[in-house]
Amino acid sequence: MADKRKDKAEETTKAGISRRKFLKGVGVGGGMLGSGVLSGSLLQDGHGAQAAATKVLGPGAVAIELNVNGKRWPLTLEPRVTLLEALRDHLELTGAKKVCDRASCGACTVILDGSPVYSCSVFAIEAQGKTIQTVESLADGDTLHPVQAAFVENDAQQCGFCTPGFVMATKALLDKYPNPTAEQMRLALGGNLCRCGTYVGIRQAVMQAAQNSPQNSHQNSKTRAPQAGRQSRAGGGHSNA
Amino acid sequence: MPDYNWPEPDSAALVGKRISRVDGPAKVTGTAKYTYDVTRPGMLYAKVLRSPYAHCRIVSIDVSAAEKLPGVEAVYVVQGAGTEIHWQGDDIAAVAAVDEQTAEDAVQNIKVQYKQLAHLVQEEDLSKAGDRAKPAAEQVVGNPDEAFAAAEAVTVEGYYGTSVVTHCCLESHGFVAEWEGDTLTVYPSTQAVERLTGQFAEALKIPATNVHTMMQYVGGGFGSKFAVDRWGIAAAHLAKQTGKPVKLMLERAPEQMVAGNRPSVYAKVKIAAKPDGTLTAWESDSWSTGGMGGGGSPPMPYIWNFPHQRKRHTAVSINAGSARAWRAPNHPQGCYVTMCSIEDLAAKLKMDPLDLVLKNIALTGERSELYRQELLKAAELMEWKRRWHPRAQGSPGPVKQGLGLALHTWAGRGHAAECRITIHPDGYVEVSTCTQDIGTGTRTVIAIVAAETLGVPMEMVKLNIGDNHLPPGGSSGGSTTVGGVSSSTRRAAMDAREQLFARIASGLGTTAENLETVNGTVRVKNDPSKGFTWKQAAAKLGVNPVSAMGKNPDEAKGALTSSGVGGVQMADVSVDTETGVVRVNKMVAVQDCGLIVDMKTAESQVYGAMIMGIGYTLFEERVMDEITGRMLNPNMEFYKLAGLADTPEMVVHMWTDAEQQKRGVIGLGEPPTISPGAAIANAVANATGVRVPTLPLTPDKVLAALEKGGLA
Numbered sequence: 001m002a003d004k005r006k007d008k009a010e011e012t013t014k015a016g017i018s019r020r021k022f023l024k025g026v027g028v029g030g031g032m033l034g035s036g037v038l039s040g041s042l043l044q045d046g047h048g049a050q051a052a053a054t055k056v057l058g059p060g061a062v063a064i065e066l067n068v069n070g071k072r073w074p075l076t077l078e079p080r081v082t083l084l085e086a087l088r089d090h091l092e093l094t095g096a097k098k099v100c101d102r103a104s105c106g107a108c109t110v111i112l113d114g115s116p117v118y119s120c121s122v123f124a125i126e127a128q129g130k131t132i133q134t135v136e137s138l139a140d141g142d143t144l145h146p147v148q149a150a151f152v153e154n155d156a157q158q159c160g161f162c163t164p165g166f167v168m169a170t171k172a173l174l175d176k177y178p179n180p181t182a183e184q185m186r187l188a189l190g191g192n193l194c195r196c197g198t199y200v201g202i203r204q205a206v207m208q209a210a211q212n213s214p215q216n217s218h219q220n221s222k223t224r225a226p227q228a229g230r231q232s233r234a235g236g237g238h239s240n241a
Numbered sequence: 242m243p244d245y246n247w248p249e250p251d252s253a254a255l256v257g258k259r260i261s262r263v264d265g266p267a268k269v270t271g272t273a274k275y276t277y278d279v280t281r282p283g284m285l286y287a288k289v290l291r292s293p294y295a296h297c298r299i300v301s302i303d304v305s306a307a308e309k310l311p312g313v314e315a316v317y318v319v320q321g322a323g324t325e326i327h328w329q330g331d332d333i334a335a336v337a338a339v340d341e342q343t344a345e346d347a348v349q350n351i352k353v354q355y356k357q358l359a360h361l362v363q364e365e366d367l368s369k370a371g372d373r374a375k376p377a378a379e380q381v382v383g384n385p386d387e388a389f390a391a392a393e394a395v396t397v398e399g400y401y402g403t404s405v406v407t408h409c410c411l412e413s414h415g416f417v418a419e420w421e422g423d424t425l426t427v428y429p430s431t432q433a434v435e436r437l438t439g440q441f442a443e444a445l446k447i448p449a450t451n452v453h454t455m456m457q458y459v460g461g462g463f464g465s466k467f468a469v470d471r472w473g474i475a476a477a478h479l480a481k482q483t484g485k486p487v488k489l490m491l492e493r494a495p496e497q498m499v500a501g502n503r504p505s506v507y508a509k510v511k512i513a514a515k516p517d518g519t520l521t522a523w524e525s526d527s528w529s530t531g532g533m534g535g536g537g538s539p540p541m542p543y544i545w546n547f548p549h550q551r552k553r554h555t556a557v558s559i560n561a562g563s564a565r566a567w568r569a570p571n572h573p574q575g576c577y578v579t580m581c582s583i584e585d586l587a588a589k590l591k592m593d594p595l596d597l598v599l600k601n602i603a604l605t606g607e608r609s610e611l612y613r614q615e616l617l618k619a620a621e622l623m624e625w626k627r628r629w630h631p632r633a634q635g636s637p638g639p640v641k642q643g644l645g646l647a648l649h650t651w652a653g654r655g656h657a658a659e660c661r662i663t664i665h666p667d668g669y670v671e672v673s674t675c676t677q678d679i680g681t682g683t684r685t686v687i688a689i690v691a692a693e694t695l696g697v698p699m700e701m702v703k704l705n706i707g708d709n710h711l712p713p714g715g716s717s718g719g720s721t722t723v724g725g726v727s728s729s730t731r732r733a734a735m736d737a738r739e740q741l742f743a744r745i746a747s748g749l750g751t752t753a754e755n756l757e758t759v760n761g762t763v764r765v766k767n768d769p770s771k772g773f774t775w776k777q778a779a780a781k782l783g784v785n786p787v788s789a790m791g792k793n794p795d796e797a798k799g800a801l802t803s804s805g806v807g808g809v810q811m812a813d814v815s816v817d818t819e820t821g822v823v824r825v826n827k828m829v830a831v832q833d834c835g836l837i838v839d840m841k842t843a844e845s846q847v848y849g850a851m852i853m854g855i856g857y858t859l860f861e862e863r864v865m866d867e868i869t870g871r872m873l874n875p876n877m878e879f880y881k882l883a884g885l886a887d888t889p890e891m892v893v894h895m896w897t898d899a900e901q902q903k904r905g906v907i908g909l910g911e912p913p914t915i916s917p918g919a920a921i922a923n924a925v926a927n928a929t930g931v932r933v934p935t936l937p938l939t940p941d942k943v944l945a946a947l948e949k950g951g952l953a
């Protein structure tokens with residue numbers, strides 16, 4: 001596992017900066033100014049950075065539109081407002097949480113154009129034109145999504161503060177790999193942290209939800225290499241390697 | 242009067258079964274509202290300017306530029322000119338503004354002149370502590386000198402330590418405060434909804450009756466969330482100044498710096514045994530810090546009552562955020578130092594440590610027979626006897642595998658609590674008590690007890706918790722909640738049931754004592770065909786519901802909780818001797834805690850505690866910079882929690898014999914987090930043949946220990 005994580009950390013994104021090199025450049029205890037910008041642009045595979053180079057927005061509020069849970073929301077926000085803040089403070093979607101605020105814990109995970117992202121490290125303006133899915137969209141009235149039902153059944157939450165993030169990361173995993181291997185699960189959820197230590201329940205919940213997934217039986221052949229799954233959140237986890 | 246007791250396991254419909262937590266759906270859908278999620282009309286956001294220095298005096302403070310920023314509504318100076326600041330991150334001034342970004346801008350516009358003072362931020366090297374070190378009186382038991390000098394004595398000396406770790410609650414500390422006239426409503430993130438009432442009243446000089454505290458969900462506490470804190474008072478002042486609701490949640494960095502940590506401990510230990518392994522003497526020189534306050538004094542020797550002891554402990558005060566109760570305060574440190582030295586002694590005696598602890602088990606006192614059985618059960622689950630090998634005599638090759646063990650204890654008697662149960666004429670049952678569910682499953686336990694007692698499905702039970710207008714339900718600390726609230730709920734439910742019986746018995750042509758509640762019915766004991774459905778029975782109440790209070794303790798109404806739990810944990814690790822990386826392969830926990838109300842959430846407590854244990858054993862450490870006095874890792878990328886990939890195979894065995902059933906409900910949240918440090922570290926010693934003396938067992942320390950060689 002440690003080695004896999006290392007590979008992932010060294011993996012160079014399209015933006016041309018590996019997380020490891022980036023962190024090296026910043027250094028422990030050094031100013032982390034700009035980490036939101038950089039990781040935001042990493043998450044966007046460089047598009048955000050390019051957009052910023054061609055069109056200057058702000059610093060005052062700008063009008064934007066976000067496509068959240070299938071609805072379009074016009075908003076007026078400063079460009080420095082993150083997607084997480086936009087969801088929480090402007091749309092009252094408080095399922096995603098701010099915990100570390102710098103792409104280390106996954107509590108803010110939402111699904112952006114089908115991929116899980118740390119919404120604390122994506123600017124709201126960068127998320128325009130993309131589909132944004134939050135934890136609030138999964139259940140159908142009182143009927144829980146299979147991932148949510150499996151989390152309840154396997155007691156994969158204690159205080160529950162990390163849970164929406166884990167649920168979204170799990171959903172994104174199972175959307176891509178309906179029958180994940182243990183390794184794919186560890187990589188996909190390696191960018192989420194739980195202080196209460198619910199990982200045993202989470203592990204069981206993921207496997208149970210996979211079994212209950214309607215698409216699970218015939219899509220195995222589509223399974224790709226695990227790295228493809230969570231490039232946008234590479235290196236979010238850690239180990240002592 | 243009914244016989245106040247717990248149902249027998251074979252007759253229980255719910256108690257002791259595996260039941261999913263009742264607030265699970267709210268948590269997985271994101272609808273659970275934490276304090277951090279609370280929004281109030283017109284709410285402002287507050288940010289706090291914090292001391293950049295570990296030790297300084299505030300010479301001057303100028304908030305005028307901040308006040309003038311558009312969008313800023315108030316600035317409140319927490320500690321003004323002339324104040325001496327004792328740790329980095331301490332609160333200086335708070336700002337309330339229309340949004341977080343503006344509040345941040347305002348904080349940056351506050352001008353403070355500091356005079357820096359000399360600081361001390363590290364305590365491991367005691368020789369540098371000077372007058373910051375405060376030794377306590379030496380404690381002596383028996384005659385340690387004679388015991389160590391005995392001709393046959395086999396002695397081992399070692400150095401062991403655990404660094405300061407933080408609580409790192411995922412929901413940071415914070416409050417939403419709102420005034421209406423001179424009445425304050427507070428939404429805290431806390432383990433003590435009702436206890437905060439008095440703290441706010443006292444600090445703000447208002448009657449306690451004018452404070453309303455409410456909280457439904459809290460994102461972790463682990464012992465760090467009992468106080469109103471400087472920032473809570475600041476939030477209340479800002480709300481008063483502006484006349485608007487104010488939300489003040491700590492950022493991650495201050496959360497890590499000032500909102501709670503566990504004291505360190507470092508100890509030089511010498512222990513002696515007879516050649517057959519009988520433990521005889523203990524001597525320890527230990528020191529620890531908990532910030533300015535100096536830290537706790539871990540119980541040593543932990544659990545093992547050596548006949549001869551000499552102990553010296555020194556508290557070191559340093560310029561860093563203060564310690565708070567951290568899940569089983571003092572126990573993990575005491576357990577680590579004690580169990581590591583015992584393991585080192587076993588190695589010197591060339592004994593299997595399992596044999597050594599079994600041989601000495603009487604030294605653990607009245608729990609010794611239970612410990613013995615638990616050790617044997619854990620050994621069976623770990624296949625200890627088949628798999629254990631003497632130190633460093635495992636497999637060839639660079640990756641070494643090893644086993645380690647530790648034992649722990651905790652009190653956990655149920656705290657004082659009151660509860661009101663109302664049976665409404667429509668059959669719904671309302672349980673009201675000002676407790677809080679900090680993730681331990683408190684809601685679920687209360688619902689199970691009420692539903693079991695009244696024989697109704699859990700869906701019929703509605704809970705009101707987390708509001709200081711409800712009957713007092715106690716703080717969630719010391720693993721005392723489950724015993725307290727389950728006992729008060731049981732008594733209230735039994736009394737409510739009696740009242741119901743009294744009011745409907747004549748309708749069934751019998752008297753109250755002949756009635757029972759079973760599976761959604763109220764029926765005649767000896768003639769089960771005669772009865773009402775629960776709904777019919779409740780409807781007989783007409784317009785007047787039944788309401789009863791229950792409390793704990795209540796001597797006249799049975800002993801439903803008691804004190805004293807324990808457990809054994811074993812760890813199987815692999816150590817890569819080329820990289821120094823430690824991996825936990827498997828952990829086994831055998832744990833007793835009296836009568837278990839919900840097996841599912843009880844097991845979760847043990848899993849979670851062990852995973853937290855893996856974190857503080859392998860990764861977690863507050864890193865302080867000697868030169869600048871600052872914490873170097875007040876974040877979550879360099880303050881590392883255990884992740885899913887660090888989670889091994891885990892086996893939890895709850896001890897549930899008839900004896901435990903009789904003991905009543907006892908708390909569980911803290912004890913299983915005590916043993917992992919020692920169990921894992923001992924497994925590393927067993928694997929590698931060397932002692933890595935201090936936690937966390939990071940690769941650099943493992944490699945250094947391998948290079949140095951030797952026992953300790």
Ligand code: FES
Nearest residue numbers: 099101105106120
């Ligand atoms: S809050 Fe976004 S990753 Fe932690």
Ligand code: FES
Nearest residue numbers: 158160194195196
């Ligand atoms: S359940 Fe509490 S942080 Fe995960």
